[in-house]
Amino acid sequence: MNHSTLSHKVVGTGAHESAPRIGVIGGGQLARMMQEAAIALGIRLDCLVEASDGSAGQVIVDSSVGAADDVEAVTEIAHRCDVMTVEHEHVPDELLTALEIYCPVYPSAQSLQYAQDKLLMRKKMDEISMPNPRFFHVKSLEDVEDALQELGGTGVAKTPRDGYDGKGVRIIESANDVHEWLEKAENGLLLEEKVPFVMEVSQLVARRPSGEIRSWPLVQSIQQDGVCFQTIAPAPVDNVLIDQARFIGEKIAHELEVVGVLAVEMFCVEDDEGDTSFIINELAMRPHNTGHWTIDGARTSQFEQHLRAVLDLPLGQTDMNCDVSVMVNVLGSELEDPRQVYSHVMKLCPEAKIHMYGKAVKPGRKLGHVTVCSDSVEHAHTLAQQAASILRGETKEG
Amino acid sequence: MNHSTLSHKVVGTGAHESAPRIGVIGGGQLARMMQEAAIALGIRLDCLVEASDGSAGQVIVDSSVGAADDVEAVTEIAHRCDVMTVEHEHVPDELLTALEIYCPVYPSAQSLQYAQDKLLMRKKMDEISMPNPRFFHVKSLEDVEDALQELGGTGVAKTPRDGYDGKGVRIIESANDVHEWLEKAENGLLLEEKVPFVMEVSQLVARRPSGEIRSWPLVQSIQQDGVCFQTIAPAPVDNVLIDQARFIGEKIAHELEVVGVLAVEMFCVEDDEGDTSFIINELAMRPHNTGHWTIDGARTSQFEQHLRAVLDLPLGQTDMNCDVSVMVNVLGSELEDPRQVYSHVMKLCPEAKIHMYGKAVKPGRKLGHVTVCSDSVEHAHTLAQQAASILRGETKEG
Numbered sequence: 173m174n175h176s177t178l179s180h181k182v183v184g185t186g187a188h189e190s191a192p193r194i195g196v197i198g199g200g201q202l203a204r205m206m207q208e209a210a211i212a213l214g215i216r217l218d219c220l221v222e223a224s225d226g227s228a229g230q231v232i233v234d235s236s237v238g239a240a241d242d243v244e245a246v247t248e249i250a251h252r253c254d255v256m257t258v259e260h261e262h263v264p265d266e267l268l269t270a271l272e273i274y275c276p277v278y279p280s281a282q283s284l285q286y287a288q289d290k291l292l293m294r295k296k297m298d299e300i301s302m303p304n305p306r307f308f309h310v311k312s313l314e315d316v317e318d319a320l321q322e323l324g325g326t327g328v329a330k331t332p333r334d335g336y337d338g339k340g341v342r343i344i345e346s347a348n349d350v351h352e353w354l355e356k357a358e359n360g361l362l363l364e365e366k367v368p369f370v371m372e373v374s375q376l377v378a379r380r381p382s383g384e385i386r387s388w389p390l391v392q393s394i395q396q397d398g399v400c401f402q403t404i405a406p407a408p409v410d411n412v413l414i415d416q417a418r419f420i421g422e423k424i425a426h427e428l429e430v431v432g433v434l435a436v437e438m439f440c441v442e443d444d445e446g447d448t449s450f451i452i453n454e455l456a457m458r459p460h461n462t463g464h465w466t467i468d469g470a471r472t473s474q475f476e477q478h479l480r481a482v483l484d485l486p487l488g489q490t491d492m493n494c495d496v497s498v499m500v501n502v503l504g505s506e507l508e509d510p511r512q513v514y515s516h517v518m519k520l521c522p523e524a525k526i527h528m529y530g531k532a533v534k535p536g537r538k539l540g541h542v543t544v545c546s547d548s549v550e551h552a553h554t555l556a557q558q559a560a561s562i563l564r565g566e567t568k569e570g
Numbered sequence: 571m572n573h574s575t576l577s578h579k580v581v582g583t584g585a586h587e588s589a590p591r592i593g594v595i596g597g598g599q600l601a602r603m604m605q606e607a608a609i610a611l612g613i614r615l616d617c618l619v620e621a622s623d624g625s626a627g628q629v630i631v632d633s634s635v636g637a638a639d640d641v642e643a644v645t646e647i648a649h650r651c652d653v654m655t656v657e658h659e660h661v662p663d664e665l666l667t668a669l670e671i672y673c674p675v676y677p678s679a680q681s682l683q684y685a686q687d688k689l690l691m692r693k694k695m696d697e698i699s700m701p702n703p704r705f706f707h708v709k710s711l712e713d714v715e716d717a718l719q720e721l722g723g724t725g726v727a728k729t730p731r732d733g734y735d736g737k738g739v740r741i742i743e744s745a746n747d748v749h750e751w752l753e754k755a756e757n758g759l760l761l762e763e764k765v766p767f768v769m770e771v772s773q774l775v776a777r778r779p780s781g782e783i784r785s786w787p788l789v790q791s792i793q794q795d796g797v798c799f800q801t802i803a804p805a806p807v808d809n810v811l812i813d814q815a816r817f818i819g820e821k822i823a824h825e826l827e828v829v830g831v832l833a834v835e836m837f838c839v840e841d842d843e844g845d846t847s848f849i850i851n852e853l854a855m856r857p858h859n860t861g862h863w864t865i866d867g868a869r870t871s872q873f874e875q876h877l878r879a880v881l882d883l884p885l886g887q888t889d890m891n892c893d894v895s896v897m898v899n900v901l902g903s904e905l906e907d908p909r910q911v912y913s914h915v916m917k918l919c920p921e922a923k924i925h926m927y928g929k930a931v932k933p934g935r936k937l938g939h940v941t942v943c944s945d946s947v948e949h950a951h952t953l954a955q956q957a958a959s960i961l962r963g964e965t966k967e968g
Contacts, residue, residue, distance in 0.1 A: 187930040188623040190907045208606045211629045212865075214909055214926030214938070225586040231609045233631055467610075471921070471943070486916035493891040493943070509588045511612055518884035523869070528612030532585040540612070545869070545891070 191216040195249040198259030199228035201529035209476035250274035278431035278482040291332040311360035316347035369439035374462035375421035378477040400461040435460035468525040469497030494545035498552035502540040506565030524559035589614040593647040596657030597626035599927035607874035648672035676829035676880040689730040709758035714745035767837035772860035773819035776875040784885040798859040833858035867895030892943035896950035900938040904963030922957035
């Protein structure tokens with residue numbers, strides 16, 4: 173049995189000094205929700221935040237202010253932590269690699285590149301025989317026109333790096349639509365087939381360095397303008413597909429040596445014979461919006477599992493504690509502060525588990541989410557939508 | 571609809587300044603676990619702690635150091651909070667009453683006196699026809715001898731105030747056994763019948779100022795040396811008793827105008843005909859050890875419910891998310907730090923939900939707890955005991 177991760181940086185004899193200490197780069201809602209799990213386990217988070225009173229800074233005592241590429245600030249944290257992790261993919265590779273002198277960094281730069289660069293990801297998925305859409309690496313207007321012809325006139329153009337929540341993704345019918353992207357791109361663009369899906373799903377898995385992998389039930393995810401809007405767990409698909417999704421998620425986690433939570437976002441497609449299968453859309457290597465339901469609906473939340481995984485601790489059970497769990501994001505609000513209508517939403521939707529991230533209201537901003545666990549998908553759906561709608565200020569108070 | 575509690579002290583326009591703010595006196599594990607719920611709801615805790623790196627200070631950014639009777643420190647917190655609450659009963663009445671100039675204090679001094687003073691509590695229970703054991707208010711050695719004779723030679727002596735976890739409680743057979751207590755007592759002692767119980771149970775309820783009350787399922791509690799050691803939810807008793815316990819809990823919450831969580835600890839007794847009923851043992855007006863299982867086993871934890879109640883928000887659902895939930899306390903440990911054996915305990919007991927309070931190890935100290943949710947009480951019991959035993963350092967690593 174190996175205690176090294178948990179004990180190698182004990183710097184004092186007090187209970188707080190001897191706590192396992194995890195450095196987190198990025199001070200948004202993911203670090204905030206990690207803190208809920210960290211408190212329960214007596215784990216100390218040491219977080220690099222963008223603002224001391226931001227989403228994570230409000231609730232993590234050991235917060236320091238700095239940008240994700242601030243070498244000095246990040247190194248200082250790594251120096252005193254047992255392990256480092258990230259809450260988003262926008263940390264420079266070189267910095268992650270440099271940190272490994274001080275402590276393990278999970279996911280490693282080696283793994284994380286496949287979540288940072290969509291072109292690398294597509295090539296890797298081909299290499300390990302995971303289901304890609306048809307894709308082209310395009311570097312010129314001619315490349316784009318040729319590829320569009322192969323794809324029947326329509327394609328999905330993606331900047332390989334720095335895209336998220338629908339940014340850096342565009343459906344195009346002509347090379348002119350990506351004229352300026354091509355000019356700015358150092359290494360061209362990705363042009364993919366527009367997949368005619370019947371459903372979008374997300375397979376969440378967690379893996380620890382020693383190789384153990386655990387998967388949560390597959391979820392259906394409903395997007396709105398490229399942003400995850402609602403998830404339904406479990407996804408309403410048959411057992412053959414459930415097993416197939418799980419195989420894909422675990423295979424990718426294993427092959428890419430991911431440590432921590434991995435979300436594999438996939439399209440569910442139907443062929444002419446009505447047979448259904450999956451095509452991989454995106455990868456994320458961190459707790460993911462499509463896993464927020466696990467806080468209330470699963471025996472182990474994705475946040476607790478991520479902490480256990482990066483500390484190389486045995487993983488927790490991933491089964492549901494209810495028949496169905498529906499999560500709806502609170503994206504923007506007409507209200508000055510959605511917490512003003514807590515009385516209203518809690519009275520009308522007693523089943524709603526409300527999570528607010530302590531962020532100021534901006535149009536379309538992810539301010540929080542609501543989860544409803546139930547034995548009926550319709551009931552859970554209706555209540556979660558209603559609760560989120562009240563928090564968005566769309567429903568007048570009764 | 572009334573927003574007053576949630577909006578009357580908004581001091582800025584930022585998301586953090588406009589958060590509902592709850593002052594908490596007492597920086598132990600209860601405030602720590604309240605913080606987990608506060609983070610999810612975007613509620614700001616402002617906590618008076620005894621040490622900045624203690625159980626609550628480690629995880630609550632807005633912590634100030636001071637004793638529970640430090641008028642200046644407590645007043646300063648009340649000045650900036652929307653409501654105040656306490657994590658233990660040892661706050662002077664006069665101080666609580668004085669704070670009400672600044673903001674509501676829940677539970678109020680008026681309610682809290684019945685949790686602070688066991689003699690007052692007994693008299694109040696009589697007054698509202700709730701089941702007391704036979705009891706005597708004794709002020710002299712003669713009183714004690716007379717009462718002991720009435721009780722058949724054995725009684726339970728209690729100091730009316732400042733007892734907890736078995737302290738200030740003594741089983742006696744002679745007045746001499748409480749000689750020194752009597753000398754120090756300002757207003758005498760309480761001498762109660764030693765109740766021959768078949769089971770100890772705890773009824774947890776929550777009440778908000780507007781009167782709404784919600785009850786969790788009754789739990790069986792197993793004590794060891796006067797300290798709660800294990801709880802089993804639901805308690806293995808029939809429905810008539812379940813209803814009776816719930817009636818008692820809700821009646822007391824209503825009559826004493828408790829705001830927040832109330833725990834009614836009771837003895838389950840059997841008469842000569844084999845009929846079972848309850849006798850009240852103690853009251854606590856705060857989240858309680860016998861409710862820790864609700865974090866993992868109920869739709870709304872006692873900590874979230876307490877925050878909702880003191881903010882006068884509608885209460886959450888109290889039903890279980892599993893068939894049975896067993897909680898075992900980690901009381902002391904042979905290990906320097908129980909977190910050193912996380913690998914071992916998580917591997918052997920994957921179902922165990924581990925909660926550690928960030929406290930240094932001392933003999934018998936409440937360091938944490940473990941909850942197992944299952945469909946079998948035997949399975950839950952075995953695993954929770956095993957996990958706690960490993961964390962206490964009693965089981966050698968395999």
